[in-house]
Amino acid sequence: MKVIKFSVSLLVTLGLIYFLNNSWTIGGKPIPPPGKFLDPFHGFWQNIESENNSATIDLTIEGLQAPVSVRFDSLMIPHIFAQNDADLYLAQGYVTAMHRLWQMEFQTHAAAGRISEILATDDILNYDRAQRRLGMVYGARRALQAMEEDPTTALMMAKYTEGINQYIQGLSYDELPFEYKLLDYKPEPWTALKCALLLKNMAQTLDMGDKDMEMTNALKLFGKETVDLLYPDQEGVGDPIVDNPGGWKFNPIRIDTVALAMPTELIKLKKLPGSDPTTGSNNWAVSGSKTATGSPMLCGDPHLRLSLPSIWYAIQLNAPGVNSMGVSLPGSPAIIIGFNDSIAWSVTNAQRDLVDWFKITFDGENREKYLLDGKWIPTEKVVEEIKVRGNPTFYDTVRYTYWGPITYDESFRAENNHNGYAFRWIAHEKSNEALTFHKLNRAKNHSDYMEALNVFYLPAQNFVFASVSGDIAMRIQGRFPVRRPEEGKFVLDGSQSSFGWQAFIPNEQNVMSKNPARGFVSSANQMPVDPTYPYYYTATSYEAYRNRRINQVLSQTQAIQVNDLMKLQNDNYNLKAAESLPAFLHMLDSVHLKGAELTAYSILKSWDYYNNAESEGASYYEAWWDSLMPLIWDELEKEGMALSRPTTYNTIKLIKEKPDLSFFDIQGTPEKETAGDVVRKAFSVAIEGIEKWKQENAATVKWADYKDSFIGHLLPPMRALSIPVKTGGNHDIVNAHSRTHGPSWRMVVSLEKTGVRSWATYPGGQSGNPGSKHYADMLDRWSSGKYFPMVFMKDPEAAKERTLQSLQFNPQQK
Known part of the structure; x- marks a missing residue:
């Protein structure tokens, strides 16, 4: 009996040891070894930071030329004081890794198509395949080559990488970021290629929008006249970013006109998602002639998908020749948006078509060669090795052509389509954006700003500028191809160069x-320029509402103060609703409305068009609009076929001006509907949906509740770490906070000759550790439209009074 008891106890003990020390998969989700994860001395408990973390820490760092002081203020923003650029970038890499290592590495894994090494699902494998087939690593390698050919950026990348790796090398298991423990893996050494990948990841977010396949299918289905009606190149609304009629005094490049051959058959494939159409931004600069101080003021708020850890990392960089502050991208050196002693700058996305798709003609089923200019050219095969955690390695053969990688073929998303489609993207060009930001951080005037932008290729951006000397400016900068009329709107024949x-x-x-007569410059992703600009340009869409509201307020306001600009950044006025709702209400048969529909009608009738958090009218309007779009454009919902809806602005215009358009006829009903019929149908659908929502949520239909915004963890399965946010706004509003996207950083800078002052806010915190009080300590301030004054330190000694924590980096003794 004793032997049996001992044997049972031994088996249970061994089983428990095995259970506690091995990873598991439950419901398709990985579970870390429970023993390691729950270990009170080394597991996730060690990621809970003490409330009192004030200290001065001395560290000996290899590769430093001189001591470096780092002061952390009350928000844990680091202020780095170095004696040379090499030490400055090394310290930036080290400090950023201290707070954001997991985020940095995960984002570069995502860019490179390597998530399957961490999490293994079919969806993730397909994502990784897509990243490889889009040529993300190919583009990053070309960018890194350009960076390493320039001595300034070669040093930047080398020292920043060195700083990150010094931090990684000093980590023990108990110091690992929480996500490594949860997913049971360790960080790998950082490389300069990862910095380049991070920049390509941003280019993918901002510069990969196209509708070539959708437009090609629309042309085949509906004809040129209808395509021009539904998808005009320019919608003729609002002010362009730069309005300079007849002022373009240069000789443009002319290229030969050719008839653009396009595919004659419908393109049937499951297209990869491009840049999110709700991704946008606002920026503007106001001349001293319009401000109360007499000095220029600059504002910027880039709109991105919001996540935790936060997208941006606030930082100050100080060394001989540079004293700049703002936000960096974790994993990339220098400051991307910010200011220094002399200038300030910010960016919005420039809406330009920088993607083309080419139909490839192969020589046979083996697809070894493709036709180009009358010759059969061998494809270059790249075998992508995708490591899959806990599973065999997956191999995917990607063929490269003169145009770029063949993304869609018989083995990927075009299984029933025997064509191949090659991807031409501006991000595959050699480029060195790091040099732009190195120079901007040190710029003293408009001339320096212009020189810095000369080497910036992508993602195409609207760079706003202001200086203490009184100048304001806007420049739309990127590497823009010279296009023939309508070139780039449709899929092209890849057989002719x-x-x-x-x-x-x-x-x-x-x-x-520069210094326009109206006293301000602004951009909000609208049409870039007036029609007299001599180059053809197009984009998937241009913003139609935010830009007009911004320009209206700036034009009408004099003696502008900082609070006025903060108020404008948080403005919830819904211009789209103001222009569409009266027409929609007029189409309703209000006499016969009853119950919930009558209540909704009354609320909408008296609504002030502000999408404030407490507004019920905003909820009813947005629900109505969301119900209307799919009813109108049901003809474009064809299974397995790439098609896209017209823009919001053009849809409203067609409702008002062409109510009998055939597209207003709802497919699947015997009646022939007009715009009014569809508007009424959508109203009923919306009110029914809201009533159901009210019952399920036991709540009133206030906009903040109905919108249900949240900021999710960067890793989608970790919804438990998401934070709900109660705000107003929406994507067509200056305060462009929708359910998941919004202002990722708000900054206001006053460029006074007595000293530059700045205020900012962002949805999160400096730390990437969910156990830190600095993980999301700025979120409440951001959601309520409040800002913190940016502590712009001049030297480490003067900074002592404002210091929460200090790091002293010392070089190794030789």
């Missing part, structure tokens, strides 16, 4: 403006 990009617009002929 003449259909490709023949030249690029010279920097000096890009769209720009």
